[in-house]
Amino acid sequence: MKRLLKRLRNKSLAKLEIKKNIIWLASYPKSGNTWFRSFITALKNRGEVNINDLKTEGIFSSKISLEDNLDVDADDVRSTQIDIFKRLALTYQSSISEEKNFFKIHDLYSLSEFDNKPIVPIESTFAAIYFVRNPLDVSISMANHNGQSIDQVIEKVMGNPLASISKNSKFLQHQFPQWIGTWNNHVVSWKQVDSFPVYFVRYEDMKQSPKETFTDILHNIGYEASELEINRALEAAKFENLKQQEQEFGFRERPGSSKSFFNKGEMGQWKEQLTKSQIDKIKQINEPMMREFGYWED
Amino acid sequence: MFKYLAFGMQIHSGFEISGLYPSTSLESGNTVHVELGKVPESLINEVLEVKPFSTYNENEFIFNIPETAKYYITNGTKVVIEPLTDNFEEVLFYFYTGVLATVLFQKNILPLHVSGIKLKNNTVMLFAGHQRAGKSSTSIMLQNMGYLPFTDDTAVLDVENGICYAHASYPIIRAMEKTLERQQVYSEDKIKPVIGEGFKYGINFHEKFTEQKLPVSGIVFISEEGDEVTVSTMKAAEAIKLLKFNIYRKQWVSGMKKEMLQFKTISSIAQSQVHFFSAKRPWEADSFETFAQAIEEQIISQIGN
Structure with a gap:
């Protein structure tokens, strides 16, 4: 990135100090990412959350970030330049900011096929928080989100090493394609990151012990907040409140295929809703990380 | 030269x-x-x-x-x-x-982020919206229904004696592959990729291009919202906020010190005889044909004939 900045002719920009302000909110879809973004919003906003105006800085795959930062139209950029431009845009955004920037990311952590460098700009990354959720429950939530059956989700997404979202370039897409792969591969990819700290947080711990878990996360990333502020933000970002907002005002991040973004958010739904065959398939594909994070039941 | x-x-x-x-x-x-x-x-x-x-x-x-x-x-x-x-x-x-x-x-002229078509009364209907809102796709579907293209993605508006006029940008329409599969107006030799390895295609319409500025009948702010196509009229006061959002490259306004120009440009358009509308379509749904029909039936039939 520094090299690319230097290649740009303008000397002022080449001298721009690169700041490590980015905190990635990484997860496989439907794993508590939006909940945490709502919590951060409430923290920044005196306990108020509007799900259609979240105060985190954006989404890694968003085309708008690239367009606003680079003054180009994202759909017109050469496909071979997109990864480079995305990193450049967010490095710029990080470097002109005076505070930490939270970016949601669903991409599996990988190297760009075009320049063999990490897809995210590591030189402007402070840390990542990785939200991990029992894949058996993820499958149910994702089926609702995608408007697919659970069998389709298992076959086409959670069991597909090449699974991607926003991939169909024939349609108008507000986000760049994101390779997510299988649930297991996704978790493994972020566990292998050694360029910056990655803090893993279980969705189930967020549900069962919210105060302790959210406080720990803030401590890890050096975000200062009082007990009162944390309690107020947790209350504002409660699942029921977010769901009610969606019912009243809609949620701009809800895909057309889904009836509601905030579905149930419960733990252990799989025990009631998955067949033995579906459970076996998910376990077969995802065994290593299910064992690692305490989701394995014989 | x-x-x-x-x-x-x-x-x-x-x-x-x-x-x-x-x-x-x-x-x-x-x-x-x-x-x-x-x-x-x-x-x-x-x-x-x-x-x-x-x-x-x-x-x-x-x-x-x-x-x-x-x-x-x-x-x-x-x-x-x-x-x-x-x-x-x-x-x-x-x-x-x-x-x-x-x-x-x-030149102290702020372009608007709009596409547009010519109506039968020799005025233009403009479609405003953010990137990927579907401005070009809406225009192309209406061209399938017999309307002529006026401009794609951008235009310049000026107001004279209370009438708002539009200058077209240049005779290229940029569109996604899916839209091109549905268009019935342009032959294949008019269509080529905008940029090698890019996602959009360009359609040349030089022979249909309008050199003169034309009066603007209406500006339709298009967005993705809800589960069905809806069209409604909009008051000028509401339109002011959306016009500001639809300045092309609006992120330059501050750096190029155009705040006052922006205020004057938007105010003059809002106070002109232009009619404003909101048209919503379901996000991610393949709804452009229905959308274009609704715009023709509920907007153009009222003000474009």
Whole structure:
């Protein structure tokens, strides 16, 4: 990135100090990412959350970030330049900011096929928080989100090493394609990151012990907040409140295929809703990380 | 010397610019001169904004697209292009979009982010919306229904005696593959990828291009919301906020000190005789044909005949 900045002719920009302000909110879809973004919003906003105006800085795959930062139209950029431009845009955004920037990311952590460098700009990354959720429950939530059956989700997404979202370039897409792969591969990819700290947080711990878990996360990333502020933000970002907002005002991040973004958010739904065959398939594909994070039941 | 018309401006170039509309006008005042040359290292005057690809102040702008080209735009009258690739179509593509918009800003003209069609009463209907809202797709579906194209993605509006007029940008429509599969108006030889390895295709419509400015009957703000297509009228006071959001390259307004110009431009449009509408369609749904039909039945039939 520094090299690319230097290649740009303008000397002022080449001298721009690169700041490590980015905190990635990484997860496989439907794993508590939006909940945490709502919590951060409430923290920044005196306990108020509007799900259609979240105060985190954006989404890694968003085309708008690239367009606003680079003054180009994202759909017109050469496909071979997109990864480079995305990193450049967010490095710029990080470097002109005076505070930490939270970016949601669903991409599996990988190297760009075009320049063999990490897809995210590591030189402007402070840390990542990785939200991990029992894949058996993820499958149910994702089926609702995608408007697919659970069998389709298992076959086409959670069991597909090449699974991607926003991939169909024939349609108008507000986000760049994101390779997510299988649930297991996704978790493994972020566990292998050694360029910056990655803090893993279980969705189930967020549900069962919210105060302790959210406080720990803030401590890890050096975000200062009082007990009162944390309690107020947790209350504002409660699942029921977010769901009610969606019912009243809609949620701009809800895909057309889904009836509601905030579905149930419960733990252990799989025990009631998955067949033995579906459970076996998910376990077969995802065994290593299910064992690692305490989701394995014989 | 090659002479062209874009946004109502005369463009004189030392080389062919195939995407622009050839001009036969003898006027030479207010002309934009385009030439190939060496782009300077930095601005002459104080830099007001520095971004990865853009460095600018009120009257100078250096636009540097890696591996494509550098562009130096001054005073709204001169453009110097330094290609960095042999693919000259790609070099010109950024000229059509970012560079011409910069020229307009420097001329104290703020382009709007709109596509548009000509109506039977020789006025235009404009579709405003953010990137990927479906402006071009809506326009193409209405062209399938017999309407002529007016402009794609951008236009310049001015108000005279309470009437709002629009100048078309240049005769290229940019559209996604899915939209092109549905269009029945243009032959394959008119369609080509905008940029090699890019996602959009360009359709040339030189023979249908309108040189003159035309009165604007209505501006339709299109968005993705809800589960069905809906159309409603909008008051001017509501439109002001959306017009501000639909300034093309609105992120330059502050750095180029155009806040007052923005206020005047938007106010004059809002106070003109233009009708404003909101049209919503379901997000991610393949709804453009239904959308175009609703716009024809509920808007054009009222004000466009």
